[in-house]
Amino acid sequence: MELFVPPVPQSRGRLHLKVQFDEHSDYSINSVKEVHFQHDPYITLIQTDKPVYKPGQEVKFRILTLTHQLMPVTDPVSESVKIVYT
Numbered sequence: 575m576e577l578f579v580p581p582v583p584q585s586r587g588r589l590h591l592k593v594q595f596d597e598h599s600d601y602s603i604n605s606v607k608e609v610h611f612q613h614d615p616y617i618t619l620i621q622t623d624k625p626v627y628k629p630g631q632e633v634k635f636r637i638l639t640l641t642h643q644l645m646p647v648t649d650p651v652s653e654s655v656k657i658v659y660t
Contacts, residue, residue, distance in 0.1 A: 586609045616640065616647055 584606065593603040616639050623634040639647045 584613070587611065615642070616651065617642065617644075 577616055589607050589609045591605045591607075593596075595601055619638045619640070621636045623639070624631075636646060639651050641647060
């Protein structure tokens with residue numbers, strides 16, 4: 575699935591999602607939701623030092639913030655990062 579978002583600082587729109595399943599033709603999803611888009615001037619990558627951890631092991635993160643030209647951000651970034659683990 576491809577989704578094109580116009581390159582504007584902020585925008586509102588309606589997302590219409592219609593899904594039909596090949597194996598369950600009697601079941602479908604038809605949903606319309608209002609969505610808000612906000613252009614982020616940066617890309618933030620979060621990497622851990624291992625792909626899999628054992629319970630109780632310390633998890634080490636490396637966080638790298640880049641511009642859309644893939645250059646490191648040198649100015650202070652005032653964004654908050656929320657990490658959710660399950």
